[in-house]
Amino acid sequence: MSTPSPLPQTGVAGAAPAAGAQAAVVLETRKLCLSFGALKVTRDVDFQLRAGERHALIGSNGAGKSTLVNLLAGVLQPHSGDILLDGERINKLAPFQRVRRGLVRTFQITALFGEMTPLDSVALAVCQANGAGLSFVGASPAHARAVDEAAEILRTVGLLEHARDETRFMAYGHQRLLEIALALACKPRVLLLDEPAAGVPMGESRRLLQTLAELPGDLTILLIEHDMKLVFQFASRISVLAEGALLAQGTPNEIANDERVRQSYLGHSHA
Numbered sequence: 001m002s003t004p005s006p007l008p009q010t011g012v013a014g015a016a017p018a019a020g021a022q023a024a025v026v027l028e029t030r031k032l033c034l035s036f037g038a039l040k041v042t043r044d045v046d047f048q049l050r051a052g053e054r055h056a057l058i059g060s061n062g063a064g065k066s067t068l069v070n071l072l073a074g075v076l077q078p079h080s081g082d083i084l085l086d087g088e089r090i091n092k093l094a095p096f097q098r099v100r101r102g103l104v105r106t107f108q109i110t111a112l113f114g115e116m117t118p119l120d121s122v123a124l125a126v127c128q129a130n131g132a133g134l135s136f137v138g139a140s141p142a143h144a145r146a147v148d149e150a151a152e153i154l155r156t157v158g159l160l161e162h163a164r165d166e167t168r169f170m171a172y173g174h175q176r177l178l179e180i181a182l183a184l185a186c187k188p189r190v191l192l193l194d195e196p197a198a199g200v201p202m203g204e205s206r207r208l209l210q211t212l213a214e215l216p217g218d219l220t221i222l223l224i225e226h227d228m229k230l231v232f233q234f235a236s237r238i239s240v241l242a243e244g245a246l247l248a249q250g251t252p253n254e255i256a257n258d259e260r261v262r263q264s265y266l267g268h269s270h271a
């Protein structure tokens with residue numbers, strides 16, 4: 001939980017290249033609803049994620065951002081409405097089945113791998129994703145390939161020089177990058193990130209989001225982030241949730257100049 005920083009006062013273009021309005025929709029929700037008791041946390045959400053987007057999901061504390069990501073990942077089941085991946089309804093798919101189809105959210109498992117090195121952790125995840133199971137002993141060709149692949153993933157997220165560190169002693173920002181590396185080991189087409197920079201010092205969080213923005217262009221990323229500076233540097237498109245409903249979706253310029261967003265979001269941040 002953190003307090004949203006104010007929206008920029010003038011239109012700010014996203015740093016990432018716009019995916020373009022023509023890109024195909026990869027992930028979509030239609031009239032998605034979920035309540036916790038009497039509390040409606042997801043209200044008729046029609047959300048679209050297009051191929052290659054760097055998409056930020058923003059909104060005040062309790063607006064329903066994590067819930068929406070959990071619905072997309074299959075951690076939560078909607079009470080009504082649909083979730084479509086590549087146009088196919090995936091409501092009934094378990095999280096691991098969605099992962100197999102390329103829909104991956106970041107793990108929060110650094111504690112589990114604290115005594116392992118990033119190289120071993122990611123190689124293990126690669127083995128799992130490649131169907132080689134968890135057999136991690138010996139010098140099998142599958143293991144060697146997994147280690148090579150893991151090193152390449154660590155290079156991509158800028159962690160190669162820490163590949164053989166013990167995870168629990170790594171800087172927190174590096175541990176968050178390792179979570180992203182573990183998600184990349186699952187070969188995602190769509191990556192869902194719930195506040196990947198939370199708790200990371202400012203300079204490092206900017207680098208972390210820059211790393212994400214520079215991931216291969218065919219990877220689609222949805223990210224929850226409270227820091228508006230980071231959001232507007234990262235995003236090619238932005239969705240705004242308010243009280244469970246989708247208030248607006250558009251380019252960074254459109255969102256920054258949307259009066260409803262400014263009133264709703266600035267109102268909360270002032271509060």
Ligand SMILES: Nc1ncnc2c1ncn2[C@@H]1O[C@H](COP(=O)(O)OP(=O)(O)OP(=O)(O)O)[C@@H](O)[C@H]1O
Binds near residue numbers: 036060
């Ligand atoms: N398992 C649950 N049971 C009951 N209420 C829940 C549950 N999970 C979330 N909520 C409530 O649903 C609402 C939306 O929560 P959610 O975590 O999705 O918001 P959020 O936008 O991600 O907030 P934040 O920015 O603070 O993380 C909140 O009022 C929260 O208290």
